[in-house]
Amino acid sequence: xxxxxxxxxxxxxxxxxxxxxxxxxxxxxxxxxxxxxxxxxxxxxxxxxxxxxxxxxxxxxxxxxxxxxxxxxxxxxxxxxxxxxxxxxxxxxxxxxxxxxxxxxxxxxxxxxxxxxxxxxxxxxxxxxxxxxxxxxxxxxxxxxxxxxxxxxxxxxxxxxxxxxxxxxxxxxxxxxxxxxxxxxxxxxxxxxxxxxxxxxxxxxxxxxxxxxxxxxxxxxxxxxxxxxxxxxxxxxxxxxxxxxxxxxxxxxxxxxxxxxxxxxxxxxxxxxxxxxxxxxxxxxxxxxxxxxxxxxxxxxxx
Amino acid sequence: xxxxxxxxxxxxxxxxxxxxxxxxxxxxxxxxxxxxxxxxxxxxxxxxxxxxxxxxxxxxxxxxxxxxxxxxxxxxxxxxxxxxxxxxxxxxxxxxxxxxxxxxxxxxxxxxxxxxxxxxxxxxxxxxxxxxxxxxxxxxxxxx
Numbered sequence: 001x002x003x004x005x006x007x008x009x010x011x012x013x014x015x016x017x018x019x020x021x022x023x024x025x026x027x028x029x030x031x032x033x034x035x036x037x038x039x040x041x042x043x044x045x046x047x048x049x050x051x052x053x054x055x056x057x058x059x060x061x062x063x064x065x066x067x068x069x070x071x072x073x074x075x076x077x078x079x080x081x082x083x084x085x086x087x088x089x090x091x092x093x094x095x096x097x098x099x100x101x102x103x104x105x106x107x108x109x110x111x112x113x114x115x116x117x118x119x120x121x122x123x124x125x126x127x128x129x130x131x132x133x134x135x136x137x138x139x140x141x142x143x144x145x146x147x148x149x150x151x152x153x154x155x156x157x158x159x160x161x162x163x164x165x166x167x168x169x170x171x172x173x174x175x176x177x178x179x180x181x182x183x184x185x186x187x188x189x190x191x192x193x194x195x196x197x198x199x200x201x202x203x204x205x206x207x208x209x210x211x212x213x214x215x216x217x218x219x220x221x222x223x224x225x226x227x228x229x230x231x232x233x234x235x236x237x238x239x240x241x242x243x244x245x246x247x248x249x250x251x252x253x254x255x256x257x258x259x260x261x262x263x264x265x266x267x268x269x270x271x272x273x274x275x276x277x278x279x280x281x282x283x284x285x286x287x288x289x290x291x292x293x294x295x296x297x298x299x300x301x302x303x
Numbered sequence: 304x305x306x307x308x309x310x311x312x313x314x315x316x317x318x319x320x321x322x323x324x325x326x327x328x329x330x331x332x333x334x335x336x337x338x339x340x341x342x343x344x345x346x347x348x349x350x351x352x353x354x355x356x357x358x359x360x361x362x363x364x365x366x367x368x369x370x371x372x373x374x375x376x377x378x379x380x381x382x383x384x385x386x387x388x389x390x391x392x393x394x395x396x397x398x399x400x401x402x403x404x405x406x407x408x409x410x411x412x413x414x415x416x417x418x419x420x421x422x423x424x425x426x427x428x429x430x431x432x433x434x435x436x437x438x439x440x441x442x443x444x445x446x447x
C-alpha cells in the first residue's frame with residue numbers, strides 16, 4: 001500500500017506542470033467524494049459556508065444548503081444548493097449558483113474495504129453574466145455559476161477504514177454560459193489578468209484523490225488528502241467577430257492539498273471544517289476557479 | 304430542528320428572490336463626442352429603427368480620427384435590457400458582425416472604438432442587440 005501511495009504522489013507531482021487552483025467546479029466537494037464519514041441517520045440537512053481569495057484579490061464567499069436522505073442501506077440521495085458573493089476591483093456580485101442532485105450506491109461493504117459509486121447532475125441556476133454597478137460584464141471569477149449542465153460520476157474506495165482513493169469525472173453536457181466579459185472594456189490593466197469569456201464553453205474534468213482517515217478521540221475524524229484534477233482540453237470563447245477561439249493554457253492539471261476535520265456529536269449532528277490550497281495550477285483559468293485557499297465550515301443536522 | 308429547516312427555507316427563498324434578472328445598462332446621459340477638428344465622417348448619419356424587442360431612437364455614424372475608426376451614437380436613446388451590446392454588422396441581423404462592447408448607456412452621445420483590423424466598409428449596419436437573449440432592440444443601415 002505504501003508503494004502505491006508513494007507512486008501516486010510521485011506521479012501527481014511530476015507528470016504535469018499546470019493546474020486549475022483550489023477550485024470547485026463541483027464534483028470534488030460533493031458527498032463521498034469530499035468526505036465519507038459513516039452516517040446512519042435517515043435524513044440530514046447541512047449548511048455550509050466557505051471563503052477564499054481568488055485572482056487579483058477577488059474575495060469569494062460561497063454558501064450552500066445540502067439535504068441528504070438514505071433510501072436504504074446501500075442507496076442514498078443528496079441535493080445541494082449554492083450561492084456566491086464575490087467582490088474585487090471589477091465590482092461585486094451575488095447570486096444563487098447551482099443545484100446538484102447525486103445518488104450514492106454502496107457497491108461493496110466488506111470488513112477490509114468499501115466501494116461507493118456516485119452519479120449525479122449539476123444544474124446551473126444562473127448563466128454567468130452578472131454585471132458590475134457600471135453595467136460592465138464581470139469575469140467568471142465573480143459569477144455564482146459557470147453556466148453548465150454537468151453529468152458527474154465517481155468511485156470512492158476505502159481500505160481498512162483509513163486509506164481513501166477517489167476517482168471522478170465531471171462532463172459539461174449542455175452549456176448555457178452567457179458571459180460577455182472582454183477585459184478591454186475596462187481601463188484598469190488588472191482586468192487583463194482575467195481571460196475573455198464571451199459565450200464561454202468549458203471542457204470536462206477528471207479527478208483523483210488520495211486521503212487518509214485518522215480517528216481521534218471524542219469522535220473526531222481527520223482526513224488529509226491530495227486532490228488532482230485534470231482539465232481535459234482548452235476552454236473556448238467567442239471573440240468580437242463571433243469566432244470561437246481556444247484559450248491556450250486553460251487545459252491541464254491542478255494539484256490541491258486539503259485537510260478536513262469532522263466532529264460527530266452524540267445526537268448525530270456533526271461539525272466539519274475543511275481547509276484547502278492549490279500546489280499546482282493551470283496556466284490560464286478563465287472559468288474563474290482561481291482561489292488560492294479555501295476555508296469551509298459545515299454543520300449537519302441528522303434526523 | 305424545525306427552526307433550522309424554517310431558516311434554511313427562508314435563506315433559499317431569499318437568495319432565489321435576490322437573483323431576479325435586472326436591467327443592467329446604465330441610464331446616465333452621456334455626452335461623448337469625436338474631436339470635431341480631427342475627425343472625418345466615413346458614413347452619413349442614419350436613423351435607428353426599432354427591432355422586435357426594443358425601442359431605439361437617434362443616429363449612428365462612423366468617423367475616422369487619425370486612422371482610428373469609431374462608431375458614434377448621437378442623440379441616442381434605447382429601452383433598457385439586461386445585456387445590451389453594440390454591433391456593426393453586414394446584415395440587419397447579427398450573422399457577420401463585430402461586437403464593439405456593452406452599450407454604455409441607454410441615452411446620450413456615445414463613442415465605440417472599432418478594431419483596427421476591421422474594414423468598416425464591409426459593415427453596413429449598426430445594431431443594438433441583447434446578446435444574452437438574442438433580441439434585436441434596434442438597427443440602422445449606414446448611409447453614404
